[in-house]
Amino acid sequence: MHSKPLVVVVEDDEYLADIYSDILKGIDAEVIVFNDGETALMYLASASPALIVLDLNLPKYPGSKILTFVRDNPKLRDTWVIITSADTGQVADLNRSAHLSHNLLTLIKPVSVDQLEQLARRLISKATD
Amino acid sequence: MQSTFYVFPWIISITLTLAMGFYALRRRKNIAAIPFAAMCFFATWWSVFYLTGVLSYDLAFKILTAKIMYIGVLGVPLSWTAFALAFSGRGDWINKRTASLVLIVPVITYIIVCTTDIHHLHWAQLSLVTDEVTGLVLLDAPAGWWFWVHALYTYSILLFGTFFLIRQFLEAQNIYRWQIFISIIAILAPWISNALVVFSLITTRLDITSLTFSFSILVLGWGYFRYGFLDLVPVAQRAVFDSIPDVVIVLDPDLRIAELNPASLRTFELGSALVMGQPFKLVFGQWLPVEEMNFAGDGFYKQVLVAINLNPARWFDVFINTLHDQPNHIAGYLITMRDITSYKENEAALGIARDDAVRANSFKTQLLANVSHELRTPLGVISGYTELMARGSYGQITEKQSSILARVKESAQYLDSLVAELIDQAQLDSGKLQLAVASFEPREVFGQVFGQLTVLAEAKNLDFQSEISTDIPIVMTADSQRLKQILVNLISNAIKFTEHGKVEAKILRLSDSQWVMQVSDSGPGIAPDALETIFEPFRQLEHAVKNIRKGYGLGLSISKQIVELMNGTIEVKSQVGQGSTFTITLQLETDSVDGT
Numbered sequence: 001m002h003s004k005p006l007v008v009v010v011e012d013d014e015y016l017a018d019i020y021s022d023i024l025k026g027i028d029a030e031v032i033v034f035n036d037g038e039t040a041l042m043y044l045a046s047a048s049p050a051l052i053v054l055d056l057n058l059p060k061y062p063g064s065k066i067l068t069f070v071r072d073n074p075k076l077r078d079t080w081v082i083i084t085s086a087d088t089g090q091v092a093d094l095n096r097s098a099h100l101s102h103n104l105l106t107l108i109k110p111v112s113v114d115q116l117e118q119l120a121r122r123l124i125s126k127a128t129d
Numbered sequence: 130m131q132s133t134f135y136v137f138p139w140i141i142s143i144t145l146t147l148a149m150g151f152y153a154l155r156r157r158k159n160i161a162a163i164p165f166a167a168m169c170f171f172a173t174w175w176s177v178f179y180l181t182g183v184l185s186y187d188l189a190f191k192i193l194t195a196k197i198m199y200i201g202v203l204g205v206p207l208s209w210t211a212f213a214l215a216f217s218g219r220g221d222w223i224n225k226r227t228a229s230l231v232l233i234v235p236v237i238t239y240i241i242v243c244t245t246d247i248h249h250l251h252w253a254q255l256s257l258v259t260d261e262v263t264g265l266v267l268l269d270a271p272a273g274w275w276f277w278v279h280a281l282y283t284y285s286i287l288l289f290g291t292f293f294l295i296r297q298f299l300e301a302q303n304i305y306r307w308q309i310f311i312s313i314i315a316i317l318a319p320w321i322s323n324a325l326v327v328f329s330l331i332t333t334r335l336d337i338t339s340l341t342f343s344f345s346i347l348v349l350g351w352g353y354f355r356y357g358f359l360d361l362v363p364v365a366q367r368a369v370f371d372s373i374p375d376v377v378i379v380l381d382p383d384l385r386i387a388e389l390n391p392a393s394l395r396t397f398e399l400g401s402a403l404v405m406g407q408p409f410k411l412v413f414g415q416w417l418p419v420e421e422m423n424f425a426g427d428g429f430y431k432q433v434l435v436a437i438n439l440n441p442a443r444w445f446d447v448f449i450n451t452l453h454d455q456p457n458h459i460a461g462y463l464i465t466m467r468d469i470t471s472y473k474e475n476e477a478a479l480g481i482a483r484d485d486a487v488r489a490n491s492f493k494t495q496l497l498a499n500v501s502h503e504l505r506t507p508l509g510v511i512s513g514y515t516e517l518m519a520r521g522s523y524g525q526i527t528e529k530q531s532s533i534l535a536r537v538k539e540s541a542q543y544l545d546s547l548v549a550e551l552i553d554q555a556q557l558d559s560g561k562l563q564l565a566v567a568s569f570e571p572r573e574v575f576g577q578v579f580g581q582l583t584v585l586a587e588a589k590n591l592d593f594q595s596e597i598s599t600d601i602p603i604v605m606t607a608d609s610q611r612l613k614q615i616l617v618n619l620i621s622n623a624i625k626f627t628e629h630g631k632v633e634a635k636i637l638r639l640s641d642s643q644w645v646m647q648v649s650d651s652g653p654g655i656a657p658d659a660l661e662t663i664f665e666p667f668r669q670l671e672h673a674v675k676n677i678r679k680g681y682g683l684g685l686s687i688s689k690q691i692v693e694l695m696n697g698t699i700e701v702k703s704q705v706g707q708g709s710t711f712t713i714t715l716q717l718e719t720d721s722v723d724g725t
Contacts, residue, residue: 013506019513022522057502086505088610089556092565109502110509110545113516 004030005050005124010040010066011084012058016111020053023113027121037061041069048075050127051120056085056094064094071099078103080123084111130184135263135335139180142343146173149350161220164211169346171208175201175339183265183335188257191268192246199242203235205342206283213290231286238279250275262333269334272327280327287320315345376445376466379452382459384409384424396466409464417447417466424449424462432469444473497555504548512541550683554666557690564694566718569609572597575636578613582620582634591624592631600638606718611691612646618684619648619711627652630708644717649710655703663701664689688713 007029011017014035021031029051034040037058044052044066052070056063063083070076085091086109095101105123107115150169156162175198182194214222238251245251250273258269272280294313322341325331370377370388376396379388386404394401397416404412416435429449436442445466452461518526519534526534556562579595586593616634623632630651637645655663666686692699692713703709 013510015510016506016513019510019517022517023513026522086501088565089561089563092563095565109505110512110541113513113520 004028005128006030006032006047007051007053007120007124008040008044008047008049009033009053010037010058010063011053011055012036013055016055016084019113020111020116023117024053024120027117027124029120029124037063037066041066044070044073044076049079050124052079052081053116053120054081054083056083056087056090064090064100067094067100067104071102080105080127082107082116082119082123084109130186133263133265135265136180136184138340139176139183142340142347143173143176143180145350146170146176146343146346149346152350161212161215164208164215164223165349168205168208168212171201171204172339172342172346173201174198175205176343179336179339182268186257186266188255188268191257192255195268195270196243199239201339203239206287207231207235210286210290213294217293217296219293234279234282238275238282241275245273249273251279252276258334260334263335265335267334284320311348311351315348318342318345318348375468376464378409378413378464378466380409380424380462380464382461384462386412387461393466396468424451433466443468443470445469497552497559497561501548501552505545508541508545508548512538512545515541550687553687553691554683557687557694562691562694564608564611564691566606566608568604568606570603571601571605571609571636572603574609574613575616578616578620579634582617582624585621586624586632589624589628591627591629593624593634594631595634597636598638601636601644602717605644607695607715611695615688615691615713616646616648618688619646619713622684623648623650623652623709623711626650627708638717639714642717643714646713646715647710649708651708654705654707655701655709656705660701660703664699 005028007024009017009020009024009031011020011033012035017033017035021033024031032043032049034043038061041061054063054066058066063085067081067083070079070081080103083091083094083104083106085106088108091106091108094104095106105119107119146169150166150173153162153166153169178194178198178201182191182198185191185194211223214220241248241251246255252270253273254269254271256269257266259265260267291313319338319341323338326336326338370390373390374392376393377388377390378386378393381387386407386409389399389401389404393399397413399412417433428451429447431447433445433447434442435445446469448463448465450463450465451459452463453459515534515538517523519531519538553562575595575597579593583593583595620632620634627650632650633648635645635647637647639645664685666683689699692715695715697713697715699711699713701709701711
């Protein structure tokens with residue numbers, strides 16, 4: 001049981017994961033970081049986070065597969081997801097799918113601290129209301 | 130002079146044969162035209178002098194005209210035979226040597242004719258007689274023994290020519306058989322009439338042989354007009370077959386080789402004597418994997434790789450067609466093979482080139498994605514930590530540290546915008562940049578841009594004015610991110626290059642179907658030579674203030690390319706010392722929503 005809202009961060013770059021974690025902790029969230037998609041998927045199978053911050057460009061296991069898993073899972077279907085990506089084309093492809101783009105927002109890398117902070121605060125508030 | 134209506138057939142025939150002769154001369158490029166023309170003129174000669182003799186009462190005159198007439202009598206069979214040989218593809222038999230041999234008897238005959246009143250060898254006697262049928266006084270010239278020698282000779286050469294025509298008839302394709310048939314009919318007529326005269330089988334003494342030869346010529350002439358005898362001689366058929374560069378093999382209904390063209394003998398290095406009549410599979414089976422079943426049906430096609438002796442394998446298009454001489458009766462099979470080795474080699478080369486291009490394109494796409502990710506990730510780390518430190522997330526910082534962090538952040542942002550523009554340019558170059566068209570509220574989107582850049586302008590004490598026209602729709606459909614990118618580029622350029630005065634940005638409605646983004650400044654203006662190249666990539670403007678970061682020259686180029694992707698236009702008006710105005714005109718999408 002989490003007293004603070006749970007945010008799952010899936011980002012393979014350690015430093016970026018650390019920055020996101022610091023930003024989210026700054027808005028009083030509990031943060032769990034995964035550096036690879038497979039482990040994140042195993043965790044998400046039984047978790048109910050308030051927000052997921054997901055890098056699309058993960059090695060071995062692409063972020064789009066994790067997103068598909070989330071949207072296909074009845075427990076996670078409505079969970080807000082912030083996608084971080086350097087590739088606008090990849091993001092555009094995702095947004096073409098109504099199923100995948102449900103409750104989805106995008107931040108293009110490099111992610112602004114202020115932007116992530118404001119967005120995360122707003123979405124967590126929505127999720128916990 | 131005798132007058133009689135019997136002259137009319139001769140007058141008509143003379144006219145027609147003469148005309149036919151001139152017509153044939155106009156076709157003299159055809160090998161058969163010249164002997165035909167000669168036949169016409171000899172027949173005309175014959176008729177003219179025969180008629181002249183008939184019309185006279187005088188014996189001496191009749192004898193004279195008979196002798197002159199005999200040039201025609203001798204010339205017609207000779208030219209007929211020459212025509213028959215030329216028409217049946219044996220024109221090369223007619224040369225000086227053969228002509229000299231053939232002319233021996235006619236020359237001797239003519240000498241004998243001219244001197245017959247001395248020795249009576251050709252005509253036993255020469256006298257006048259009244260014809261019981263026509264009432265005309267005619268020359269009575271019973272045959273001497275040389276007459277029969279000449280008659281035998283004449284019939285022999287006529288028979289010789291007719292033999293080749295008949296053979297041509299039997300060998301010819303249907304298209305030519307009518308031509309040959311008409312020719313046979315045409316020559317039979319004078320044979321018959323001459324036989325009737327020579328053997329006294331008709332009651333009149335009038336010699337109609339010249340008339341019937343004229344009839345023959347007219348029938349042949351009709352054939353020329355109707356079937357184009359002189360335009361396409363059957364001999365051309367053989368020449369065409371022999372000159373076809375593709376392999377052509379004709380099989381009989383039992384799949385035995387009936388005919389091969391020279392190209393097939395060359396290609397397969399065969400001797401025709403060895404293969405004619407042999408089963409197709411026995412000769413070609415080792416090279417052509419064609420089964421008996423492939424000869425059924427209306428046509429068979431296959432591309433075949435044939436390994437030929439002493440040569441590398443070659444590709445052929447193989448066609449098999451069934452030949453019919455009558456409906457539902459197979460006369461044989463036609464196999465044609467076209468060498469397509471060069472085509473196959475080109476196809477393979479193109480295929481490789483295409484695969485290389487696809488691989489290169491795929492590689493470029495992957496490279497772009499990788500470069501984007503690999504550059505932006507560390508940039509994110511730099512700006513992220515910088516920002517967090519500046520906020521005091523890792524402890525209190527001094528003013529100096531804060532100032533340094535601001536410079537680090539500014540540099541990171543500069544690098545980030547450089548990366549973004551390089552990636553945009555790369556995507557534009559490879560055609561991979563796609564517009565994300567969606568509905569957006571222009572007042573919100575452009576208002577954000579104006580708000581952000583007002584801060585920038587105020588930092589330089591510039592008066593920044595912005596306007597969104599009231600007739601701009603509430604909702605528009607376009608790639609709002611790219612429009613923002615373009616607007617930010619234009620306004621930030623204007624602010625960067627303007628030291629005093631103002632910068633204006635306007636969003637205006639031009640018409641029902643067009644709208645405009647316009648940015649103007651009171652900066653130093655752009656020189657005419659710089660104006661010409663301002664939208665080219667990596668063009669940088671000189672600036673008086675040296676420490677201004679001039680940029681890397683991609684912003685306007687990318688903006689122009691994106692505007693053009695949107696089917697819009699961008700133009701600049703500027704005068705040195707009087708500022709610049711950039712105007713972008715775009716199409717208003719039909720599902721944009723106007724305010725009411």
